[in-house]
Each structure stands twice: as C-alpha cells, then as structure tokens.
Amino acid sequence: MTEARRKRVRLLQKYVINPPLKALAFAGKLPGHIVLETTGRKTGKPRRTIVGTQREGSTLWVVAEQGRYSGYVANIAAQPRIRVRLDGRWVDANATVLDEDDVDARLASFDDQKHVGMVRKFGTSLLTVRIDTVTGT
Template sequence: MSGAKVTKFFQKRVANPFMRRNPLQTLLETTGRTSGQPRRTPLGGKLVGHQFWFVSEFGDKSQYVRNIKADPRVRVRLRGTWRSGTAHLLPEDDARARLRGLPQFNSLGVRAFGTNLLTVRVDLD
C-alpha cells in the first residue's frame, strides 16, 4: 500500500471519526454530490477576517473538494460555532507558501503527506 493510501485509510477510518467528536475541532461541512447528505471533514486552517483559509492535501482527489465543485455552499465549525459560507478553490495560489501562514501542527501533516496541494478559501456570510 502506498504512503498516500495508508494516509487516506488512517484519516478515514481512525483520525476523522475521532476528531469529528471533538467539539472544538474545526470541521468543514459539504453536501455530498451524489447523496445530498451533509459530509463533515476535520481540518486545520485559519480565520482571517471573514474568510477561512486551508490547504487540501489531496487537492481535487479529496472527496470534499469534489463536493465543493458540485456545490460551493459550505459550513465551517470554528471553536464550536457553525458559520455558513461559499468555498473557492484556488489552484493559482502557492499552497506551500500558504501553509507557512496556517497553524503549524496541521500544516506539518499536510506538507508531509500531501500529494496534490490545493488552497481553499471560504468566504463566510
């Protein structure tokens, strides 16, 4: 099994279910593109004014990025409070440079395991 497959398996089966239960964990909620059901993904990022910035480690291969392409309306849980917004995929942004301005713990993992970095900005309502 490749490193990317091991990482995806660990995130999907171990880390994400645990982290979703943490009331202070930042979550991104998208709408499933085929199911229409809410899909919640733990992630790290940074609130800057009325925008939430983060970097997807698997880019357009991430399920939540595929969901954003189908419907950019999302919700983000920040410090236990849900906020609605519109997500924008920014392939022209330098994702590695962006990571330097985001929380170090999450950025370390994204840099270490990421195979197709993609910056995402959520404009919050």
C-alpha cells in the same frame, strides 16, 4: 505521489486519525481546526470532515492534502455553499478552490506549524481552498 500511497493515507485518516479529532473540533476544542460540511455531489446528503485552517477575519484558508482527490474538494467544486463549525456553532459559508494559489506561501502563513508539518508529510497533491463565512464571524 502514487495512488497506493494516497489510498493508505486516506484509510489512516478516515478510520484512525480523524474520528477523535472531528469530535474535538465539533465541540470547538481543537484550535486551528473546523468541521466542514459539504453537500455530497452524488447523494445530496451532508458530508462532514475535519480540516485545519488559518483564520483571517471572516475568511478561512484550508490546504487540502489530497487536492482534487479529496471528496470534500470535489463536493465544493460541485456546490460551493457549505457550512463550517466555528466556536461550537454552525456558520454558513462559500468555498472556492484555488488551483493557482501558491500552496507553500499559504502554508507559511499558518500559525500552527505542527499542522503544516502534518500536511506536508501526508499530502500528496496540495491545493488551497478559500472559505468566506456569510455571517462575517
């Protein structure tokens, strides 16, 4: 996909789509979505973003729409220890970027097909991220 399209999608999500959804996910009121907190690779400050997930026990699966162009993916690559907001509370976790994962098969495993459709529509460089919660929630 073109760099121009990636920038347009990023701006739309950052300023229009994500803010209200992040508030709902933070409160635990948006099923299939979490707030993910990484450590900024340049600033060292906490960075929060909303992501759609598929939960399998203590493992969460995320398909990053912008792949390695996503700030949170770059932050995970630099520091895989993260926190996730699950059911209205913070949980420590470890994240792994899976370059070789079959993204189409991963998306097929998601329960929320509306979310899958949006990922496919807005995604420019799909990439799987595996999140393992430390507390086993």
